[in-house]
Amino acid sequence: MYSILEKVDQPQDLKKLSAVETERLADEIRQLIIHTVAKTGGHLAPNLGVVELTLALHRVFDSPRDKIVWDVGHQAYVHKILTGRRQQFNTLRTLGGLSGFPKRSESEHDAFGVGHSSTSISAALGIALARDIKQEQYQVLAVIGDGSLTGGQAFEALNHAGQSGTKLIVVLNDNEMSIAKNVGAMSDYLTKLRSDPAYSRMKRDIEYVLRRIPAIGDSVAKTLERAKDSLKYFLVPGMIFEDLGFTYIGPIDGHNVAKLCETFQAAKAIEGPVLVHVITQKGRGYGPAESNADKFHGTGPFCVDTGEIIKNSNTAPTYTSVFGQAMLEVAGQDPRIVAITAAMSEGTGLKSFAQKFPQRFFDVGIAEPHAVTLAAAMASQGMKPVVAIYSTFMQRAYDQIIHDICLQNLPVVLCLDRAGIVGEDGATHQGVFDLSYLRTVPNLTVMAPRDENELRHMLYTAIKSDSPTAIRYPRGSGRGTTLEPCRTVDIGKAEILKEGKDLALVAIGSMVGAAEQASDILSRQGISAGVVNARFVQPLDQALLQSLARKVGFLVTIEDNVLAGGFGAAVAEYVSDRHWYGVKLFRLGLPSRFIEHGKRDELLAKYGLNPEGIALQVERFWQEFGAK
Ligand SMILES: Cc1ncc(C[n+]2csc(CCOP(=O)(O)OP(=O)(O)O)c2C)c(N)n1
Ligand SMILES: CC(=O)[C@@H](O)[C@H](O)COP(=O)(O)O
Numbered sequence: 289m290y291s292i293l294e295k296v297d298q299p300q301d302l303k304k305l306s307a308v309e310t311e312r313l314a315d316e317i318r319q320l321i322i323h324t325v326a327k328t329g330g331h332l333a334p335n336l337g338v339v340e341l342t343l344a345l346h347r348v349f350d351s352p353r354d355k356i357v358w359d360v361g362h363q364a365y366v367h368k369i370l371t372g373r374r375q376q377f378n379t380l381r382t383l384g385g386l387s388g389f390p391k392r393s394e395s396e397h398d399a400f401g402v403g404h405s406s407t408s409i410s411a412a413l414g415i416a417l418a419r420d421i422k423q424e425q426y427q428v429l430a431v432i433g434d435g436s437l438t439g440g441q442a443f444e445a446l447n448h449a450g451q452s453g454t455k456l457i458v459v460l461n462d463n464e465m466s467i468a469k470n471v472g473a474m475s476d477y478l479t480k481l482r483s484d485p486a487y488s489r490m491k492r493d494i495e496y497v498l499r500r501i502p503a504i505g506d507s508v509a510k511t512l513e514r515a516k517d518s519l520k521y522f523l524v525p526g527m528i529f530e531d532l533g534f535t536y537i538g539p540i541d542g543h544n545v546a547k548l549c550e551t552f553q554a555a556k557a558i559e560g561p562v563l564v565h566v567i568t569q570k571g572r573g574y575g576p577a578e579s580n581a582d583k584f585h586g587t588g589p590f591c592v593d594t595g596e597i598i599k600n601s602n603t604a605p606t607y608t609s610v611f612g613q614a615m616l617e618v619a620g621q622d623p624r625i626v627a628i629t630a631a632m633s634e635g636t637g638l639k640s641f642a643q644k645f646p647q648r649f650f651d652v653g654i655a656e657p658h659a660v661t662l663a664a665a666m667a668s669q670g671m672k673p674v675v676a677i678y679s680t681f682m683q684r685a686y687d688q689i690i691h692d693i694c695l696q697n698l699p700v701v702l703c704l705d706r707a708g709i710v711g712e713d714g715a716t717h718q719g720v721f722d723l724s725y726l727r728t729v730p731n732l733t734v735m736a737p738r739d740e741n742e743l744r745h746m747l748y749t750a751i752k753s754d755s756p757t758a759i760r761y762p763r764g765s766g767r768g769t770t771l772e773p774c775r776t777v778d779i780g781k782a783e784i785l786k787e788g789k790d791l792a793l794v795a796i797g798s799m800v801g802a803a804e805q806a807s808d809i810l811s812r813q814g815i816s817a818g819v820v821n822a823r824f825v826q827p828l829d830q831a832l833l834q835s836l837a838r839k840v841g842f843l844v845t846i847e848d849n850v851l852a853g854g855f856g857a858a859v860a861e862y863v864s865d866r867h868w869y870g871v872k873l874f875r876l877g878l879p880s881r882f883i884e885h886g887k888r889d890e891l892l893a894k895y896g897l898n899p900e901g902i903a904l905q906v907e908r909f910w911q912e913f914g915a916k
């Protein structure tokens with residue numbers, strides 16, 4: 289099945305293949321990716337779209353000497369397969385296995401670590417500038433998708449790179465898709481470049497561009513002359529990129545290896561920054577992914593024959609879908625409510641909202657900082673903006689949360705999906721810092737629901753609030769609770785779920801369920817552990833803490849956030865500030881290190897945050913410090 293692929297261990301092996309063999313290799317790579325991702329889950333459609341592009345890059349450039357920087361890195365599977373990781377590819381995204389994203393620690397071919405979008409041009413430029421200072425000679429490339437080009441950082445980097453004049457090749461992989469259909473004026477512009485004859489007109493004499501190819505030695509001259517000739521067919525001045533100081537080459541068929549190689553050879557020889565505009569088809573070569581590229585952008589395991597996604601055994605609705613449903617309900621009652629997403633309408637559960645309230649829905653592209661400031665400004669005009677962004681991506685908008693929302697005390701509702709451990713996407717995507725980075729911001733109420741109903745109530749409460757609020761909730765299924773009508777929750781009030789004589793487990797968000805089960809395990813061991821649903825990280829329920837300190841004097845906080853600066857740290861600060869020296873306080877949470885990839889349950893167990901792990905640690909604390 290993989291007769292050619294088996295002979296390719298490193299990029300130089302590619303260079304020996306004929307055109308026909310390379311074409312067959314592309315098919316084999318597709319088969320390997322489809323059959324692997326069908327088992328592990330992963331980013332299928334983006335990778336199927338870049339098979340020929342990656343083959344061409346590794347045929348023309350000399351990695352790891354030449355540096356290829358991938359944007360987001362969700363499309364780097366082909367690169368991994370071609371750079372010595374074919375044999376481990378079946379371990380993709382599993383605990384201890386290959387990461388789903390480029391990682392410097394994984395391979396010398398992964399020039400720069402990534403997982404969040406729009407960083408590649410900055411990173412490539414940084415590498416190129418370092419190369420120039422050190423007077424070294426190698427090529428640096430950024431491979432960025434049209435979706436990632438909607439991110440502000442990409443524009444900041446183009447702005448810098450264009451003026452710097454540094455030798456750098458940006459490969460723009462244009463498939464007209466972000467996760468869903470791409471949005472924004474830049475996307476419209478790329479469509480014009482691709483299809484509008486007015487844009488296909490030569491803006492300048494072709495020689496203007498060809499002049500940028502410097503004089504070169506005889507050996508390369510012939511190839512280059514051929515490339516120049518064929519380039520005349522491709523060179524269409526892209527006004528924006530040209531005006532920013534790039535030599536624009538394109539649009540190029542991203543599934544034609546020979547054309548791509550020719551173009552990259554030419555781009556290599558051009559001085560200064562070059563942008564190669566490549567057109568690809570997301571999901572190419574696998575019917576279900578071609579016709580449903582958004583569904584197969586990132587997928588769980590599926591059946592290769594039918595393309596059907598294998599259903600999760602947990603049938604409870606996800607927090608995401610509960611949020612989406614609650615948004616429909618609250619928006620139906622209050623016309624001031626608007627929903628904002630940064631290129632994640634499906635992932636954040638806002639697709640139905642977008643269909644039902646198109647005038648009140650804004651997908652701003654991969655532009656989290658812009659989304660947050662936009663919301664602040666809408667709130668300043670009396671609207672009720674709800675901004676739904678994954679916890680990890682909200683990190684991008686930290687200053688906007690402080691400076692634009694909270695400093696002005698504007699009633700924006702921040703909904704942080706994928707909080708806590710997300711699983712297979714790994715270190716770049718874990719939402720384990722949000723409690724720490726949010727709870728220190730003045731005016732911001734920070735809450736986490738223990739189940740689906742509480743998510744509904746918290747959303748309702750947040751919308752009724754006159755000040756900023758943040759709600760964080762996890763990836764995946766809820767607890768299967770029957771949904772109740774939305775109602776308000778008292779801000780800053782925790783909830784006692786179970787009284788305990790010996791100690792109190794004070795848990796936040798998805799850790800509440802685990803604490804309840806841990807309490808049952810502990811009771812079988814003769815330890816009476818109460819359970820408190822903390823609900824709020826800011827403001828803390830000080831009265832309840834005081835009463836627990838007085839009654840049991842032995843508290844264990846539990847959170848799926850890093851311990852540094854998190855919920856337990858907030859309780860510890862409170863206890864310490866009041867000099868309650870007699871109170872025994874223990875904190876369970878994630879260590880101050882980056883949490884790797886693996887299944888969510890495996891990782892929770894590894895870090896002692898499943899019911900058994902919690903019970904075990906509490907028992908040890910109790911035996912050492914509590915038992916009379
Ligand atoms: C800062 C940030 N926001 C959101 C995402 C989620 N995300 C991952 S890939 C992607 C779409 C990228 O589109 P594009 O760059 O065109 O790549 P394609 O999948 O089309 O190849 C999005 C929104 C992210 N990784 N980083
Ligand atoms: C690459 C990326 O950032 C997203 O595609 C992410 O993998 C989505 O994850 P979810 O499956 O949690 O929506």
Ligand SMILES: [Mg+2]
Pocket residue numbers: 433434435436461462463464465466
């Ligand atoms: Mg795209």
